[in-house]
Amino acid sequence: MRSHRQAGLARLYGASALVCLFACAVPLAPALAQDVTDMATNVPSGSQMLLAADTLVYNNDDQTVTAVGAVQIDYGGNKLVAQRVVYNRNTKRMVASGAVEIINSDGTKINSEHIDITDDFADGFVNALRVETPEKAYFAAESAERMGGVLTTFHNGVYTACEPCEDKPDKAPTWRVKARKIIWNGEKKTVRFENANFEFFGFPLAYLPAFEIADPTVKRKSGFLIPGINYKTDLGFGVKVPYYFALSPTYDLTVTGTGYTKQGFLGEAEWRQRFNNGEYTLKMAGIRQENPEEFINSSGFNVDSGADGDPNKFRGMMGTKGQFAINPRWNFGWDVLLQSDKNFSRTYSIDGFSDVTHQSTIYLTGLDGRNYFDVRAMRFEVQENTLASDPSARAAQQPWVLPSLDYAYIPDMSVAGGQLSFNVNARVISRDRLDQAFETAYDDSTPVERVRGIEGQSSRLTAEAEWKRTFTTDGGLQLTPLLALRGDAGYVSATSNSLAAINEMATNLGVDDNMRTSLSRYMATAGLEMRWPVLFSMPSSSHIVEPMAQVFVRPNEQYVGGLAVPNEDAQSFVFDASTLFERDKFSGYDRMEGGTRANVGFRYSGAYDNGWSTNAIFGQSYQLAGQNSFSAPDLVNVGAYSGLDKPTSDYVGLIGFNSPSGFSGSLSGRFDEQSFDVRRAEVKAAYSGLPISLSAKYAFIQAQPLYGFTNDRHEVTLGASTHLAENWRVFGTGTYNLEQNVLVKDGVGFAYNDSCFTYLMTFSESRDSITKEVSQNVGFNLSFRTLGDFGTSQSSIDTIQ
Numbered sequence: 001m002r003s004h005r006q007a008g009l010a011r012l013y014g015a016s017a018l019v020c021l022f023a024c025a026v027p028l029a030p031a032l033a034q035d036v037t038d039m040a041t042n043v044p045s046g047s048q049m050l051l052a053a054d055t056l057v058y059n060n061d062d063q064t065v066t067a068v069g070a071v072q073i074d075y076g077g078n079k080l081v082a083q084r085v086v087y088n089r090n091t092k093r094m095v096a097s098g099a100v101e102i103i104n105s106d107g108t109k110i111n112s113e114h115i116d117i118t119d120d121f122a123d124g125f126v127n128a129l130r131v132e133t134p135e136k137a138y139f140a141a142e143s144a145e146r147m148g149g150v151l152t153t154f155h156n157g158v159y160t161a162c163e164p165c166e167d168k169p170d171k172a173p174t175w176r177v178k179a180r181k182i183i184w185n186g187e188k189k190t191v192r193f194e195n196a197n198f199e200f201f202g203f204p205l206a207y208l209p210a211f212e213i214a215d216p217t218v219k220r221k222s223g224f225l226i227p228g229i230n231y232k233t234d235l236g237f238g239v240k241v242p243y244y245f246a247l248s249p250t251y252d253l254t255v256t257g258t259g260y261t262k263q264g265f266l267g268e269a270e271w272r273q274r275f276n277n278g279e280y281t282l283k284m285a286g287i288r289q290e291n292p293e294e295f296i297n298s299s300g301f302n303v304d305s306g307a308d309g310d311p312n313k314f315r316g317m318m319g320t321k322g323q324f325a326i327n328p329r330w331n332f333g334w335d336v337l338l339q340s341d342k343n344f345s346r347t348y349s350i351d352g353f354s355d356v357t358h359q360s361t362i363y364l365t366g367l368d369g370r371n372y373f374d375v376r377a378m379r380f381e382v383q384e385n386t387l388a389s390d391p392s393a394r395a396a397q398q399p400w401v402l403p404s405l406d407y408a409y410i411p412d413m414s415v416a417g418g419q420l421s422f423n424v425n426a427r428v429i430s431r432d433r434l435d436q437a438f439e440t441a442y443d444d445s446t447p448v449e450r451v452r453g454i455e456g457q458s459s460r461l462t463a464e465a466e467w468k469r470t471f472t473t474d475g476g477l478q479l480t481p482l483l484a485l486r487g488d489a490g491y492v493s494a495t496s497n498s499l500a501a502i503n504e505m506a507t508n509l510g511v512d513d514n515m516r517t518s519l520s521r522y523m524a525t526a527g528l529e530m531r532w533p534v535l536f537s538m539p540s541s542s543h544i545v546e547p548m549a550q551v552f553v554r555p556n557e558q559y560v561g562g563l564a565v566p567n568e569d570a571q572s573f574v575f576d577a578s579t580l581f582e583r584d585k586f587s588g589y590d591r592m593e594g595g596t597r598a599n600v601g602f603r604y605s606g607a608y609d610n611g612w613s614t615n616a617i618f619g620q621s622y623q624l625a626g627q628n629s630f631s632a633p634d635l636v637n638v639g640a641y642s643g644l645d646k647p648t649s650d651y652v653g654l655i656g657f658n659s660p661s662g663f664s665g666s667l668s669g670r671f672d673e674q675s676f677d678v679r680r681a682e683v684k685a686a687y688s689g690l691p692i693s694l695s696a697k698y699a700f701i702q703a704q705p706l707y708g709f710t711n712d713r714h715e716v717t718l719g720a721s722t723h724l725a726e727n728w729r730v731f732g733t734g735t736y737n738l739e740q741n742v743l744v745k746d747g748v749g750f751a752y753n754d755s756c757f758t759y760l761m762t763f764s765e766s767r768d769s770i771t772k773e774v775s776q777n778v779g780f781n782l783s784f785r786t787l788g789d790f791g792t793s794q795s796s797i798d799t800i801q
Contacts, residue, residue, distance in 0.1 A: 050074040063089040077105030107134035137161045137216035150186040157182035161785040162756035172202030174757045189218045216786050220246040226788030234294040236262030250274050264290040280322030288314045315344045319353045334362040342395035346383035370410040377403045397435035418469025425589050428459040434497045451635040454498040458566045460490040462589045482527035490519045512562030521558040541608040550599040557594030561632040571636045575643045577617045577654035595626025611660030618653035641704045648673050662689035691723040714738035727754045758783040
């Protein structure tokens, strides 16, 4: 009798699996670009049959040879083991009986109590057999016929890709197909089922008169792939049907049609080709939308239906990716997206091109030991739900980077007993629209434009050399002197719109607005780092405390205190424990630290016999002389609210721990240097183990009016996952904005996974922090090994993982 647990699982899977079964009623094939292997039994000409047995009896009258007891036959790589084998010289057939096992040269295993087969192992009749393929697919039948070495017909057969349970071999597998007849064609590489029933945990779910799949050995075969479904509010339900063309061992084509209930038919095509030194893909997609009014937002704007002013316009894309190895050290590649509007690929979840910010790039990269070279041209596609004519739209403000160059070289031999390194960076940027942001000034009333990117062209070339050497004293003090020299050369061609925005910003801030058309600058640094690691060894633990101090002496940053130099690559900046001991804390090359600065603090690590470990870092930075680069505004005010914009910086610290039980946590933050008030903080805690995993994160950032954040920001993210049974998992996550009282996003899901079947279902929501509009997403995926996958696009699943 089947258990109640099996019945419950079967009912839970039923709805999704039944849809998948109807999709399987057409020929199917997995789309993996590998070569097809020949499953037909291949006996080399001139092969000799080797036989071993306890007893061998010759009967000249009947022209038979009988082998009895531990019979083993090896013929052309095919092996047969049985208790008794009778060979008839006239008919050239063998009859094997008693625990018969045949292992074909391709690795396929056949088990039966009685086998009647020709001496070339090609034709035969098998009763009550079980077949195991090298790919761990299983056939069983009451009887079977094998003809021509390529065609096997199973009568009253069963097929599954689930391995049998060792403890309960008679237990029904997760899924199996029972059929009146199963025809395995080793030449066409197909398995055909006639009068078949699909069973789930031993329960029949669907009857299929006939369907065909690729045989388990096939890596590439033309045919329909498993269909998929998806749903989005503005698109409706969609049914996706792909067809795969195996055109050659080195190239193939997949054509996909998707019908949406609200928007009509979407066509896709993907071409893939592989060479000895690389591969490339080309994807195209297009649709003529039937109901573009579905994209109208709460403000009445049609933000996502195509080009402005033409909502019924055909929408489409073309994308290509490739990578080739020129030689063992050099690689060339590209990732390019072209589309009719800024958000088509994300709206329709085009696989490989649906990320929020897609970086189109062409690159050449070289790597040899510690030496690195990279040159690339880039364009950033921001796929956002805003009108292209909206001044705040980010898509049209993105630049062309033509090109960006990085080169690093570290000589193999030391120089004056120390390590010498060279770095070169260059970039050329062209932007068609001014990238400016309107925020609030220091007095909370005057609007200020942050010019994040000028309209026009700018270029910069940077070369830098650094030498450092570490000396260790008898007392364990480590001294590392450092010398560095950097030089920059640049060119700027800003349009009148850019100059007007810069002039307005300069007026509001009371600084120089002299945007230079060309510039050259340098920075020379002499530094000394002192570390004194001290080991404290205890009976059950050991601890290392390492006081540290750094001093960097250098001139003032040139062109600082005004708006003379664009800042394109050093806009993202956070001062925390991870950047405390950096020589130059700016994130890019367009800005550089100047003046004399000292960084002081300590690092700590501890290890315990019970498996626990702890770590910490704490310190402060001081501007000792010269102009503080972080207190002087640039086009984006990158140093504002950083904690470094004062002679004595804020304190930064981090403390964390890990336990052998899977529990871990950390606390990091930045604290006011006088009042010790929290300016920025992050708390993390996690537990990973069976049957439950938990994670929690709290983030706090003090108000930053110059960046448009007039209030403090508090955000909490929680996540959990638990295993309800051996193969079952339930999980969920949520992010809540405490300041705006908005559940920014949340989601739940459950999954089942074993060796032959995977089931995943998710539900997620996201909310706009201002309009509070809710976007919902439902996704599910079923994967039957050797049969294929069925469900929604993977992107809907990834939103909650």
